[in-house]
Amino acid sequence: MxxxxxxxxxxxxxxxxxxxxxxxKIERIELIQGLNRVLAEDIVAKKPFPEFRASTMDGYAVKVQDCPGNLQIDGSIRAGEASNELETGHAKYITTGAPLPKGADAVIPIEEVKIENDTLTVPQAKLGQWIREIGSDIEEGQIVISKNNVLGAAEIALLASLNVREISAIAxxxxxxxxxxxxxxxxxxxxxxxxxxxxxxxxxxxxxxxxxxxxxxxxxxxxxxxxxxxxxxxxxxxxxxxxxxxxxxxxxxxxxxxxxxxxxxxxxxxxxxxxxxxxxxxxxxxxxxxxxxxxxxxxxxxxxxxxxxxIDLISSKPEFPIITVNLGSQEIKLDSRPEYHRVIVAWDGSEFKAVTTGSQASSRLLSASKANALLMLPKSSPSLSSISGKVQAILVKPFSNIQPEMKAARISTQHHECPHFAPRNDSVKIGILTISDRVSEGVATDTSGPHLIEKSKELFNGCCTFYQIVPDEIERIRDALLEWCNEGFELIFTTGGTGFSERDVTPEATKMVIEREAPGISTQLIVEGLAKTPLASLSRGVAGIKGRSLIINLPGSLKAVKEGFEILSQVIPHAISILRT
The missing domain is CATH 3.40.980.10 (MoaB/Mog-like domain)
Incomplete structure (x- = not known):
């Protein structure tokens, strides 16, 4: 038949x-019901966050004009409390997160002061130091989370901090x-x-x-x-x-x-x-x-x-990625039909390697156990009866670093270019920091930051992107970078402030944060950029690492950002995988 x-x-x-x-269809739900739901709207901040100037350290609120010197301690301010105005020659003890008293323009950490009787001896202070300015985390009108993002615990907590009680989600x-x-x-x-x-x-x-x-x-x-x-x-x-x-x-x-x-x-x-x-x-x-x-x-x-x-099409979720894996010397016999062969895929620091789960009989569910990818095998032909080496695969579950039992398999250690992929269920946390006086003042529109958000999502399936705009002020740039590094961001792009003008201070702020420079990245950007324009030599952008965070300076122009991201997309996934080990 x-x-x-x-x-x-x-x-x-x-x-x-x-x-x-x-x-x-779209439905309104309470925020606390939003875990793993797909957002159906852009969430825009109705107010700046924080709404008040706050201390980022336990210490003393002071006036910079009084420093260095001996000051009189005038009470304390703790988180959730208000305070009267700070008078000249006085200081107020302040805790992390507490609102700054009117008139104060710096905070000195508690470990940097001396107290004898009621007299406080303070060192020199810089304007705005250890102060979280109004809107420094989130500016009024800023898109906090874009639609079609899957909400995790961190995203829900972020929206809760903005007092968002209901959201529109895909049903x-x-x-x-x-x-x-x-x-x-x-x-x-x-x-x-x-x-x-x-x-x-x-x-x-x-x-x-x-x-x-x-x-x-x-x-x-x-x-x-x-x-x-x-x-x-x-x-x-x-x-x-x-x-x-x-x-x-x-x-x-x-x-x-x-x-x-x-x-x-x-x-x-x-x-x-x-x-x-x-x-x-x-x-x-x-x-x-x-x-x-x-x-x-x-x-x-x-x-x-x-x-x-x-399901993913209807829910506006990204498709499972297709990656290149290396079978090494394992030979898999091809069938007369294209086959989707179950394998275990892991990352060895330079490429994805795959090990077959054994017999692929349709009734053998054991072949699906622990499998996280499906090899896309071609049908056999007179000239091709088996396959080994590099093969394409659909990754359907998260992968891990190479395991000892996989090293024992006969898999080639030949180096290959890193695929453009990061795990969808082990999401990369990415920060996009646009640095521009004009954009922060609302007299210009940022195109480079949104482009980086879009391209980051293409490069890293399911990544969490955070977007912030700050003026060309070295302290604001430094504090934003420090905060993101401390919060475990794995990749931070800055755009803007890398030129020759007096206000271009992004490289200087970045150098205050990073612990180790990555000169190869900035050199690659300049060398490959010179192939397109001689003006690439004028960029002073740097790249470097703090902890497990990679920070990369890009110029402000959209054209330069597009070219730079295209260059970096070849190496960034590999860099992230190394930082994770």
Whole structure:
């Protein structure tokens, strides 16, 4: 018996799925319900943060004109307290986070003063030192978090600090799950000869929950035409996506595909792939229906390639990245169909390396255990029967650094260029600091900062980006960089203030923060920039490291930022991976 459905390629199938995916509706939810939800709006700060000048140290609030000298201690101010104005010749004890008294213009750390009786001896102070200015964290009108970002604990805490109580989020997708087959038993039931426990529904349920969906399990339906039909129709009325496993091949009890043909519209019924050839995609009422094979591994692979793909499209989430992995000397035999082979991928500091999970039989769920990527293997040909070395793969789960047991495998140690990728579930925390008097005063529009945000998200899937604008003031630049480094930002771009004018002080502020310079980065920017314009030699930008934070100065012009980012995108992921070790 031959199927009436043509065997189509996976890429064509994904395009068909994409054509049927509509944008999800948006709902208002309380902020505390927003964990792992996709933001459907830009969150703009209605007020500056902080709203008051605050001390960033435990110490004494002073007037710079009184320093150095001996001052009279005039009470204390603690976080949450207000204070009267600071008089000349006086100082007030102040704690971290407390509002600065009117008239004070510097804070001297407690360890830098001497106290004898009621007299306070203070050293020289700089204007604005250890003061967090109004709006220095977040300026009024600034986009705090952009739409389509997935909210984590840090993002929710950030919005809470701005007193954001409700947000617009993409509504959770309602998914119905159904398993078919006379041989299936639910978890915990006793099995007789020839019967098996239904693990597919449990696996699909977990995978859907990982994707942030609302799941309803319709249980197991025996191979009865009317039972299967009635259950599918009910599911289509109650859910937005239907996922079935089993009953999709060409046996006399495989009823799912005929019912979808009769009651709905089938878009494809066979795929040129291994595993998962009989996978079917249809529409029943207004629900998208994915009929997956009953073999557990086929179900696992096709879920990631098609179902999760649809979920992420509807939810405005990024697709799983395609990376280059190195199999080394491992030889994998090719099939007559393109194959999605389960592997464990890890990073060795210079490239991704992959180890096969062994036998890839469709029933062998053990091959999916611990697998975090699917090799995209071509079909065999007379000139190519097996493959080794570098292969493309879809990364579906986070990876780790190379493990000892993987080093024992026969994997090549040949160096390759680092792929443009960072783990989606181990998000890189990136700060974009625009430095410009004119932008901070509102008389000019920043184009370079938003461009860096966009390109950072392309380079690092799922990264958390934070954006701030400060004037060309060395203390403001220094304090912003220090704060981000202390908060664990792994990558910080500055744009602006790298030229020759008197106000161009970004390199000087950066040198006050970094512990080690990275001259190769700034040299590469200049050398490759000179190929485009001789003016590249006028940039004084520096790069360096503080702790595990990498800071890179870029010029202010959008053209220079575009060129610089393109150059750096080749090396930044590798640099981040090294700093993480």
């Amino acid at each position: 031959f199927s009436k459905y043509p065997m189509i390629e996976v890429e064509e199938a994904r395009n068909i799925v994409k054509s049927q995916c509509e944008n999800k 959770k997708i309602k998914i119905g799950i159904l398993s078919t087959g006379n041989e299936l038993k639910t978890l915990g039931e006793e099995t007789k000869y020839g019967e098996i426990i239904d693990s597919n529904s449990i696996m699909i349920n977990m995978l859907c929950q990982e994707a942030g969906c609302e799941v309803k399990n319709y249980g197991i339906v025996k191979d009865d035409l009317d039972l299967v039909k009635n259950t599918l129709i009910t599911m289509s009325e109650e859910c937005e996506i239907i996922i079935t496993s089993g009953g999709v091949s060409m046996g006399d009890r495989d009823f799912v595909k005929p019912i979808l043909e009769q009651e709905g519209q089938v878009f494809f019924g066979r795929l040129n792939m291994k595993p998962g050839k009989p996978t079917t995609f249809a529409k029943l009422n207004n629900a998208l229906a994915f009929a997956l094979p009953g073999n557990p591994v086929s179900c696992f692979v096709c879920f990631y390639l098609l179902v999760r793909y649809a």
